[in-house]
Amino acid sequence: MSPIPSSTTTEPMRSFMDRLRDRWHDADTLVCVGLDPEPAKFPARFAGQPNAIFEFCRDIVDATAPYACAFKPQIAHFAAAEAEEALRMLILHIRLRHPHVPVILDSKRGDIGSTAQHYAREAFERYAADAVTVNPYMGRDSAQPFLDHADKGVVILCRTSNPGAGDLQDLLVDGKPLYQHVAAKVAREWNEHGNCALVVGATWPEQLREVRAIVGDQVPFLVPGVGAQGGDVRAVVSNARNRDGDGLVISSSRAILYASSGDDYAEAAANAARALRDEINLYR
Amino acid sequence: MSPIPSSTTTEPMRSFMDRLRDRWHDADTLVCVGLDPEPAKFPARFAGQPNAIFEFCRDIVDATAPYACAFKPQIAHFAAAEAEEALRMLILHIRLRHPHVPVILDSKRGDIGSTAQHYAREAFERYAADAVTVNPYMGRDSAQPFLDHADKGVVILCRTSNPGAGDLQDLLVDGKPLYQHVAAKVAREWNEHGNCALVVGATWPEQLREVRAIVGDQVPFLVPGVGAQGGDVRAVVSNARNRDGDGLVISSSRAILYASSGDDYAEAAANAARALRDEINLYR
Numbered sequence: 001m002s003p004i005p006s007s008t009t010t011e012p013m014r015s016f017m018d019r020l021r022d023r024w025h026d027a028d029t030l031v032c033v034g035l036d037p038e039p040a041k042f043p044a045r046f047a048g049q050p051n052a053i054f055e056f057c058r059d060i061v062d063a064t065a066p067y068a069c070a071f072k073p074q075i076a077h078f079a080a081a082e083a084e085e086a087l088r089m090l091i092l093h094i095r096l097r098h099p100h101v102p103v104i105l106d107s108k109r110g111d112i113g114s115t116a117q118h119y120a121r122e123a124f125e126r127y128a129a130d131a132v133t134v135n136p137y138m139g140r141d142s143a144q145p146f147l148d149h150a151d152k153g154v155v156i157l158c159r160t161s162n163p164g165a166g167d168l169q170d171l172l173v174d175g176k177p178l179y180q181h182v183a184a185k186v187a188r189e190w191n192e193h194g195n196c197a198l199v200v201g202a203t204w205p206e207q208l209r210e211v212r213a214i215v216g217d218q219v220p221f222l223v224p225g226v227g228a229q230g231g232d233v234r235a236v237v238s239n240a241r242n243r244d245g246d247g248l249v250i251s252s253s254r255a256i257l258y259a260s261s262g263d264d265y266a267e268a269a270a271n272a273a274r275a276l277r278d279e280i281n282l283y284r
Numbered sequence: 285m286s287p288i289p290s291s292t293t294t295e296p297m298r299s300f301m302d303r304l305r306d307r308w309h310d311a312d313t314l315v316c317v318g319l320d321p322e323p324a325k326f327p328a329r330f331a332g333q334p335n336a337i338f339e340f341c342r343d344i345v346d347a348t349a350p351y352a353c354a355f356k357p358q359i360a361h362f363a364a365a366e367a368e369e370a371l372r373m374l375i376l377h378i379r380l381r382h383p384h385v386p387v388i389l390d391s392k393r394g395d396i397g398s399t400a401q402h403y404a405r406e407a408f409e410r411y412a413a414d415a416v417t418v419n420p421y422m423g424r425d426s427a428q429p430f431l432d433h434a435d436k437g438v439v440i441l442c443r444t445s446n447p448g449a450g451d452l453q454d455l456l457v458d459g460k461p462l463y464q465h466v467a468a469k470v471a472r473e474w475n476e477h478g479n480c481a482l483v484v485g486a487t488w489p490e491q492l493r494e495v496r497a498i499v500g501d502q503v504p505f506l507v508p509g510v511g512a513q514g515g516d517v518r519a520v521v522s523n524a525r526n527r528d529g530d531g532l533v534i535s536s537s538r539a540i541l542y543a544s545s546g547d548d549y550a551e552a553a554a555n556a557a558r559a560l561r562d563e564i565n566l567y568r
Contacts, residue, residue, distance in 0.1 A: 036399070076395060076402035082410060084368060108395055110419055111360060112446040112508075115320070118360035126366060135394055137421040137441060139448030157421060162396040164423030171465060173455040178462070181455060224396075 016130045016153035017195055019102045020220065023069045024246040026100065029277045030237075030284075032222070033064045033269075034106070034253030035073040035090070039081065041258045043265045053078065054086035056265075058093055060257055063266035065098040067273040070131075070249050072222075075107040091127050102130035104155060104222065104249070109146075110135035116145040124152055131155055133199060133222070136182050140190055150193035158182050158211060161201025161225030179207065180214055187215035197222055200240065202231025202250070208240035217242035220249055226276070227255030233276070237283035245284040252276055300414040300437035301479055303386045304504065307353045308530040310384065313561045314521075314568075316506065317348045317553075318390070318537030319357040319374070323365065325542045327549045337362065338370035340549075342377055344541055347550035349382040351557040354415075354533050356506075359391040375411050386414035388439060388506065388533070393430075394419035400429040408436055415439055417483060417506070420466050424474055434477035442466050442495060445485025445509030463491065464498055471499040481506055484524065486515025486534070492524035501526035504533055510560070511539030517560070521567035529568040536560055 013019065024030060037053045039046070046052040061071060071094055078087040091103050105127055109119040123132040123146075131153025134143050146154045159169055159179040169179040186196050198215065200208050202225035211221070221240055225231035233250070240248055256276070260268030297303065308314060321337045323330070330336040345355060355378055362371040375387050389411055393403040407416040407430075415437025418427050430438045443453055443463040453463040470480050484495050486509035495505070505524055509515035517534070524532055540560070544552030 074395075074399055074402075076393075076399050076406060079368075080402040080405040080410060082368070084363075084366070108393070108419075109360075111358075111392055112444065115358055115360050118364040121364040122360060126364065135392075135419050135421050137419050137452055138444045138446060139451030139453070141446050141448035142444075160396065160422050160426075162422060162425050164425035167423030167469065168421055168462070168466070169423070171457040171462065173457055173462075178452070178455065178457075182452070185451065 013151070015151040015195065016102050019100070019130065020069060020153070020249070023100055023102070027066065027069065028281065029067050029069050030246060030248045030250050030280050031067050031273055031277045032070040032072050032104070032249045032251040033060065033068045033256055033273060034224070034251045035060065035071060036077045036253040036257065038077065041261070043261050043263060045263060051086065053081060053083045054089050057086070057090050059266045060269050061090070061094055061098065063270040064256060064273040065101055067270065067277045068101050070102050070104050072104045072106050072251055074253070075105060088127055091129060095128060104131040104133065104153065105129035106133045108133045108135050108157060110138050110142050112138070113141050113145060116142050120145045120149065124149055131197070133157065143190060147190060147193060147195065150195055152195060153197055154195055155197040155199055155222050156182070156186050156190070158186070158198040159200045159204050159207045161203045161229055161231065165201065165204070180210060183211045183214045187219050191219065194218070197249070199224070201225040202236045203229055205232065205235035205239050208236060212240050212242070217244065217247060220247050222249045222251060224251045226250060227252040233279050234283050237280055241284060250280055297435070299435040299479065300386050303384070303414065304353060304437070304533070307384055307386070311350065311353065312565065313351050313353050314530060314532045314534050314564050315351050315557055315561045316354040316356050316388070316533045316535035317344065317352045317540055317557060318508070318535045319344065319355060320361045320537040320541065322361065325545070327545050327547060329547060335370065337365060337367045338373050341370070341374050343550045344553050345374070345378055345382065347554040348540060348557040349385055351554070351561045352385050354386050354388050356388045356390050356535055358537070359389060372411055375413060379412060388415040388417065388437065389413035390417045392417045392419050392441065394422050394426050396422070397425050397429060400426050404429045404433065408433055415481070417441065427474060431474060431477060431479065434479055436479060437481055438479055439481040439483055439506050440466070440470050440474070442470070442482040443484045443488050443491045445487045445513055445515065449485065449488070464494060467495045467498045471503050475503065478502070481533070483508065485509040486520045487513055489516065489519035489523050492520060496524050496526070501528065501531060504531050506533045506535060508535045510534060511536040517563050518567050521564055525568055534564055
């Protein structure tokens with residue numbers, strides 16, 4: 001791997017939310033580049049390379065950073081390949097080389113308080129992520145160890161992008177679907193430090209509109225599901241942007257990472273990220 | 285670490301559910317030993333030992349195996365300490381030395397289908413666990429990659445043991461709390477392979493009774509919350525056992541692991557596990 005030191009002195013950083021807002025404005029982009037490494041889809045030049053996961057993701061990061069408001073590594077893709085060290089190095093690389101682009105660790109954690117503290121350590125200390133995705137099913141005390149990190153982002157599942165999202169999330173509570181109660185609880189009760197965001201899938205444009213109406217302008221949405229999952233960019237932006245024309249972290253993974261399987265993979269990824277940025281900006 | 289081979293040929297194993305039922309009967313125990321390593325609580329002899337997490341857990345496993353129907357390593361405690369290899373070695377050790385005691389990896393995973401496949405690989409291939417805990421919030425398709433492993437156990441969060449469990453789980457849907465809908469969905473729809481279990485906390489005896497009434501005798505409960513969290517053993521067993529007097533995997537972690545901080549830690553753990561087994565068996 002490249003010679004990045006295992007620890008480094010960095011200046012005190014602004015909070016995740018401040019950095020995200022800075023990035024929206026300074027780089028004029030709402031694109032989040034999802035880092036879901038699948039070695040079987042890597043270009044041929046990575047075959048048999050021992051550090052392929054780190055090197056492929058690093059190349060994607062370096063190529064797409066100008067168009068990214070955030071990077072989102074998905075931890076299962078690293079864990080299944082025993083690539084924790086590649087994940088740690090990748091986040092450190094982003095922090096050193098692209099310090100204006102915050103990192104959301106997509107791990108969808110959730111457990112009782114004492115265990116959630118260990119998950120918070122995993123995300124914020126071991127990996128030095130700026131934000132983490134959290135599952136709300138176990139209730140507020142399971143999220144509290146994350147929420148207590150006021151400078152970190154806590155991105156809570158609300159209406160997820162998968163086809164089965166509605167199995168629980170659409171069950172009606174007092175005449176309204178469960179995900180709307182989650183949105184209201186997060187915005188009104190869990191967001192004391194102003195560090196909460198919500199996951200709402202691009203595949204559900206009406207639900208995006210409803211959740212925006214519930215939580216107002218200050219809670220950002222992490223929106224997966226454009227690209228391979230089929231979400232419509234225009235509907236996402238029209239329905240879910242806030243009054244400033246931002247408030248969105250629109251994530252694309254496969255359509256950027258695997259835009260080309262040839263030696264032009266990095267350039268193709270940059271082109272895909274730029275094209276998504278431009279398409280989003282058309283509708284802001 | 286001790287010289288355990290990194291891979292080994294094992295005979296084809298019976299399913300998790302069959303092995304769990306065998307173990308209930310053959311060892312006459314419903315105790316699950318939770319493996320939540322906290323190096324700060326280890327006996328002094330482990331201070332500064334590079335493999336302390338593996339060695340402490342291995343000693344606990346060897347001492348408590350006669351009284352255990354399952355072991356339950358909690359993955360955050362390993363991940364926060366960068367101890368994935370210790371976790372892998374520990375599960376391999378259990379499989380080789382205590383092959384009749386199945387392993388439930390407590391990771392509470394949940395994500396969209398393509399990512400859930402990576403989590404299933406993590407649990408069942410990388411760590412060779414026999415069962416895994418899963419969060420139901422994202423719906424059935426997020427659980428399906430686990431459910432498809434018919435020989436593995438899928439232990440789904442229903443009514444968790446933490447004080448904030450009710451924030452979402454008690455919201456009323458058609459007059460019944462959400463956790464009862466989860467129980468019914470799992471028992472009637474998700475359990476096609478007969479490999480589902482439910483997490484219901486020992487801290488909620490009435491809810492244990494209600495969930496047992498909904499799911500019948502064939503769905504085991506993983507019951508955390510006796511010991512440090514204060515759940516009452518008698519109420520758990522009375523309310524939640526099935527007609528065979530089993531159907532329960534009653535988990536205790538801290539009260540067993542840290543029963544003594546002296547050099548008698550293993551013996552003290554064995555005594556605590558045996559005492560819990562005996563207390564449970566009083567009420568079966």
